[in-house]
Amino acid sequence: MMKNGTTVIRKPRKNPYRWLIYIALVLLYVWAFSGVPFTGFKETAGQIMRSIVAGIFSPDWNYVYLPEGEDLLRGLMDTLAISILGTVISAVICIPFAFWAARNISRFRFISGSGKMVLSFIRTFPEIIMALLFIKAVGPGSFAGVLALGLNSIGMLGKLYADEVEAIDPGPSEALMASGANRLQQLWYAVVPQVLPGFLNYTLYRFEINVRSATILGVIGAGGIGTPLIFALSTRNWPRVGIILLGIIVMITIIDLISGYIRKKLV
Amino acid sequence: MIELHNVSKVYPNNTKGLNNINLRFDKGEFVAVVGLSGAGKSTLLRSINRLHDISEGEILIEGKSITAAKGKALRLIRRDIGMIFQSFNLVKRSSVLRNVLAGRVGYHSTLRTLLGRFPKSDIELAFEALERVNISEKAYTRADQLSGGQQQRVAIARVLAQEAKIILADEPVASLDPLTTKQVMDDLKRINSELGITMIVNLHFIDLAREYATRIVGLRAGEVVFDGPVSEATDERFAEIYGRPIQQDELLGEVTTA
Amino acid sequence: MKTPLPTSAKSAIHPSKPPTRMKHGLTAVIILVLIWASAVQTEASFSKLVIGLPNMLDLLRDMFPPRWSYFKNITNGMLETIRMALIGTTIGGLLAIPVAVLCAGNLMPSRWIYFPARFVLNLVRTIPDLLLAALFVAVFGLGPVPGILALAVFSVGLIAKLTYESLETIDKGPLEAMRSVGATGTQLIIFGVVPQVAAQFTSYVLYCFEINVRAAAILGLVGAGGIGLYYEATLGFLEYDKTSVIILFTLAIVLVIDYVSMKLREKLL
Numbered sequence: 001m002m003k004n005g006t007t008v009i010r011k012p013r014k015n016p017y018r019w020l021i022y023i024a025l026v027l028l029y030v031w032a033f034s035g036v037p038f039t040g041f042k043e044t045a046g047q048i049m050r051s052i053v054a055g056i057f058s059p060d061w062n063y064v065y066l067p068e069g070e071d072l073l074r075g076l077m078d079t080l081a082i083s084i085l086g087t088v089i090s091a092v093i094c095i096p097f098a099f100w101a102a103r104n105i106s107r108f109r110f111i112s113g114s115g116k117m118v119l120s121f122i123r124t125f126p127e128i129i130m131a132l133l134f135i136k137a138v139g140p141g142s143f144a145g146v147l148a149l150g151l152n153s154i155g156m157l158g159k160l161y162a163d164e165v166e167a168i169d170p171g172p173s174e175a176l177m178a179s180g181a182n183r184l185q186q187l188w189y190a191v192v193p194q195v196l197p198g199f200l201n202y203t204l205y206r207f208e209i210n211v212r213s214a215t216i217l218g219v220i221g222a223g224g225i226g227t228p229l230i231f232a233l234s235t236r237n238w239p240r241v242g243i244i245l246l247g248i249i250v251m252i253t254i255i256d257l258i259s260g261y262i263r264k265k266l267v
Numbered sequence: 268m269i270e271l272h273n274v275s276k277v278y279p280n281n282t283k284g285l286n287n288i289n290l291r292f293d294k295g296e297f298v299a300v301v302g303l304s305g306a307g308k309s310t311l312l313r314s315i316n317r318l319h320d321i322s323e324g325e326i327l328i329e330g331k332s333i334t335a336a337k338g339k340a341l342r343l344i345r346r347d348i349g350m351i352f353q354s355f356n357l358v359k360r361s362s363v364l365r366n367v368l369a370g371r372v373g374y375h376s377t378l379r380t381l382l383g384r385f386p387k388s389d390i391e392l393a394f395e396a397l398e399r400v401n402i403s404e405k406a407y408t409r410a411d412q413l414s415g416g417q418q419q420r421v422a423i424a425r426v427l428a429q430e431a432k433i434i435l436a437d438e439p440v441a442s443l444d445p446l447t448t449k450q451v452m453d454d455l456k457r458i459n460s461e462l463g464i465t466m467i468v469n470l471h472f473i474d475l476a477r478e479y480a481t482r483i484v485g486l487r488a489g490e491v492v493f494d495g496p497v498s499e500a501t502d503e504r505f506a507e508i509y510g511r512p513i514q515q516d517e518l519l520g521e522v523t524t525a
Numbered sequence: 526m527k528t529p530l531p532t533s534a535k536s537a538i539h540p541s542k543p544p545t546r547m548k549h550g551l552t553a554v555i556i557l558v559l560i561w562a563s564a565v566q567t568e569a570s571f572s573k574l575v576i577g578l579p580n581m582l583d584l585l586r587d588m589f590p591p592r593w594s595y596f597k598n599i600t601n602g603m604l605e606t607i608r609m610a611l612i613g614t615t616i617g618g619l620l621a622i623p624v625a626v627l628c629a630g631n632l633m634p635s636r637w638i639y640f641p642a643r644f645v646l647n648l649v650r651t652i653p654d655l656l657l658a659a660l661f662v663a664v665f666g667l668g669p670v671p672g673i674l675a676l677a678v679f680s681v682g683l684i685a686k687l688t689y690e691s692l693e694t695i696d697k698g699p700l701e702a703m704r705s706v707g708a709t710g711t712q713l714i715i716f717g718v719v720p721q722v723a724a725q726f727t728s729y730v731l732y733c734f735e736i737n738v739r740a741a742a743i744l745g746l747v748g749a750g751g752i753g754l755y756y757e758a759t760l761g762f763l764e765y766d767k768t769s770v771i772i773l774f775t776l777a778i779v780l781v782i783d784y785v786s787m788k789l790r791e792k793l794l
Contacts, residue, residue, distance in 0.1 A: 029615070032608040036669050048664045081566035088560055124779045126743045128655070129772060132760065137581035138574060142567035147574065171356030172369075175422070178316050179429050180346030180373030185380050189369045193361045216655040219747055223567065229656070230747075233663045241660075245652070252651035 048236075055238030056245060063243050072247045075218075075225035080251070082142050082217065082224050083210040086149025091203045094154045098161030105165060116162070123155030127213055131222040142223030149210050149217075157206050164198035165191070197266045204259045211255050215248050268293055269315060269433065269465070274324035276310055276489075284310040285321070286489040294432075297459045297466045299480035301473055303509055307489040308469040312435045315467070316348045317341065328433070346373035349426030349464075353438040355418040359411035363402070363421050366410055367393040370429035389428070396427035400454050416447030423454055427462075434458070436468040440475070445519055452479050472519040473505055588769035595767040596774065599755050603774060605669055606751035607782075609744070610737040613673045617680020618730040624681060625688035626714065632692060643689075650682040654740045658749035669750030676737050676744075683736070687729040688722065695721040724793045731786045731793075738782050742775045 064072045099105050101115030131148035138144050172190035181189065218226020225244060232240040269292040276284035285307050292298055300308045313319040315326060317333050325334045333344045349370070357366045371389045372380040397403035400420040410418060419439060426434055436455065440448040456479050459466045470476045476483055476497075483500045485493030485508035493500065493508050506512050563569075626632055627642040654675050661671030695718060703717040745753020752771060759767040 028611070032611045035605065035608050036612065036673065038670065045665050052660070052664065078566055081563035084559055085563040085567055085569060088563075121776075124739070124776050124783075125772075126739055126775075128743050128746060129756070132756065133581060133584060136584045137577035139577070143569050143573060146567050146569055169356075169359075171352060171354050172358045174318060175350065175352060175356035175425070176369060176372065178318055178345060178348070178350035178435075179370050179425070179431075180342040180344075181369075182342060182377060184377050185372045188381050189365075189372060190358055193358045193365075197360065212651070212653040216653050219655060219659065226656075230659060233659055236663075241663075245660075248656070249648055249651045253647065256647070256651070 051236075051238045052241060055240075055242035057242070058239055059243035059246055060237075060239035061243065063240055064247075070228065072225070072228075072243060075228055075244070076247055076251050078142055079214045079218075079224035079226075080211065080255075082145040082149060082222075083207060083214040085146045086153060086214070087203060087207040087210050089146070089150030090153035090157050090206070091199070093150070094158035094161055095199075097154060097158035098165055101158060101162040102165035104168070104170070112162075116159070119155050119158040119162070121155070122152065123159065125152060125155070127152035128217070128220060131217055132220055135220070135222060140221040140223075145214060145217040145222035145224060148222060149213060152213075153206050153210060156209075157202060160202040160206075161195070161199055164195045164202070167198075168194045201263050201266050204263050208252075208256055208259050211252055215252075268327075268329055269467075270327040271315075272325045272327070274314060274321050274326060276307075276314060276319065277322045283489050284319075285314065288324070288489075288491055290484065290491065290494070292433075292465060292467060294465055295459070295463045297456065297479060297481045298468065298484055299476035299482070300467065300469045300484045300486060301471075301476050301505075301508060302486035304471075306486040308486055309437055310489075311486065312350075312437050312467065312469055315433075315435055316345050316350060318350075342373060346429065347432045349429050349431030349434045351419070351422050351426060351434065351436040351439045353441045355415070355422045355442075357410040357418055357421055357425075359409070361410060362407050363397070363410055363413070363424075364390075364393055364406040366421055367396060367424045367428050370425035370427075373429070392430075393424070393428045396424040397421075399427060399458070400424050414447070415443050416450060419443060419447075419451050420454060423451070423458070427458065431464065433465040433467070436466065438469050438471060441471060448475070448519065455479070472517060473500075473513060474518050476500070584765060587763075587765035590766065591769040591773060592764075592766040593770060595759075595770045599752055599771055599774060602745070602752040602755055603778060606741045606753075607738065607778070609669050609672045609676060609751050610734060610741040613676025613741070614680050614730060614734040614737050616673070616677040617733065618684055618726075620677070620681045621684035621688060622726075624685040625692060628685060628689035629692040631695070631697070632714070632718065646682060646685055649678060650686065652678075654679040655744065655747060658744045659747040662748045667748040667750075672741060672744040672749030672751060675749060676741060679740070680733050680737060683733050684726075684729050687732075688726050691722050691725045692718065728790045728793050731790050735779075735783050735786050739779055742779070 097115060097119060101112050101119055103109070103112045106112045106115075127148050130152050131144055134144040134147040134151075138147065168191060172194070173186045176186040176190045214224050214226075215229075216226050218224045218228070219230050221227065225248060229241065229244045229248075232238075232244060269290075271288050271290045274285055274288040278284055288311065300311060302308050310319055314321050315328075315333075317326075317336075321334060325332055327333070328344050328348065331340075331344060333341065336344055358369070361369075368385050368389060371385060371392070374389075375385070394403055394406065397406055400423050402417055402420050402424065405413060405417065405421075410421060413421065434455070439455070440451055443451060452475060455466055455468065458464055468480070470480075477500060480497055482496055483493065484491060485500075485504070487508055487510060493504055502513055509517075624642070624646060628639050628646055630636070630639050633639040633642075657675035657678055658672055661674045665671045665674070699717045699721070700713060703713045708716065741751045741753075743753045743756075745751045746756060748754070752775060755771050756768065759765070759771065
């Protein structure tokens, strides 16, 4: 092969540290798997699994509506209400945060940088922990869930809003300034129309997430459908678990469809 | 009337944008500002309505110093100076009418404009302005659905609705094709002659400058190197402004005479 | 052309009326009613918040200074959390590959395959991870295994969704070239598809890992292992200064992992 040719095409050398990375990965997995006790399943696991599946396929339809309350519909409504209110609260509160964190609004980099840091700090806080704290403040119930979602969503929404603000075209603001408009008028006529569809889009997106979060807040007593679900699980009332799961899946699917439809129309 | 007295502008990185400029523009003039890119054309225009602050000297608009003006006073002076941009600077998602009405916000209280309650006379004014540039049938269309030439005409309508006495146009036709270029320049010329609005236009194409302007100002490295009527702006003088002979891409070509 | 139009012609040229304000008004009313109804349903009240705030301040005061000595009690829990996230993400990522291919409209021959596949995927994605964990705890008993399974199922949903969406945007050219040399379906995917999405896929797995670390930190609340177990223990005994150690430790780990993962993802793309 090399006999007649003066030019030899060499295979490019690969990164010599590649195998180090592979070894590190293997060690990581060995460490991870060795620490997990994969033995000691409950012998009843298979049987319970079958009961749950049976429960899902023969749900407790009577639970959908009970005249005396505490039924599926009311639980779902509560969940929905928590997520709507939580989303609205955060969508309003995060606006000043977004302008604080947007690079093109503040004159100095450290101002927007600090805003971004605050937002990412809020974001790292799990909402369920926030709910635990709010339960201490306002007592167990839906309102604690609302506050937890409302505060927690600021982190993500503020970040997304800030990205939207950073993407605006400064031209219209300049044109408004040239025509003698003051700061507020520039904001209202040049910035707001540009960011509003994006804000609404992200708010709906966050709403979809919040509905999911709100279904689990009940696990710690912050309202919604999670409370009866945990109760049904611990009392092994599988048909009821089935109907609640079904209810959650149907509600979230419908909300995703509606929200997705509106979002598609916005863009 | 616009007067520039000893105006200089130094950028933070120490490059000189404008160097000791003295100019006077009278009411009703159609002035074309020409020069290479980077010669300071845009800086000059943006200094007049103080989108850029100048480092030295003073600029007077109708005898009032815009250089010293602050807050409300500055906004009142700016209200009389319309500006047209190369990239149109419309709010793309808003309707044409709303974009034109945005030119009126300087006339009303903040609260009133935030509520969007423009008086009927403003809306009539906006429609008149749109008719003047032949685009009134698009009033309720979203701005991003118009072509570039149409968008620039909306921007002109915005300035008309603003009832500006002076119009600054910063490369108004640079992003347009030759045919729409002619339409937009015709609009500007008509507005200048019919309404007597002072027009100061930055232009890249020197044949356009010759055809439409009554007076040409040539800039080179932030200094005025030519100021006179079109008749004096011969090819030789242009070569001096540019520091080299005229090149083909500085001529728009035949369309303007069509 | 220059003459102003006579007034009679004006109305003909204006597209009659501006779009009605009705629609906007109606939307506003619906939204306000929704908010109001939600406030009633959740018994939200501003006064309750104001009255409750001092309680929360007391709580925060009890949390500080954190009892740092508690740190060594929870390191094992934290390591378990990371293990759970790592294994859960890995299993989920591997399972997500065939699922994503099944959902991709440009790789599957018929919509009778990818529509049902997407439907099932969307159903799986409706169930939050903590809920999955609660279910798996009921089946398998307490411990990290149900947590891992919950994270794995959740990861399949997320990674498969993101991956099939990027699969659908791949360049068709290489696929045609592979077909023209007579490649089989599997060869087509290995030589024509994988090189195009491998980097994105890895990035999605890392992103999912970030999410899973956060999720794994709270799965303990339903008994599914990890550091979350310790919340109940400390909160139940009102040892808030220990709780704050858990929270701070979790935040620190999450931030470090986010940072590392973000750097890796930047390198990938």
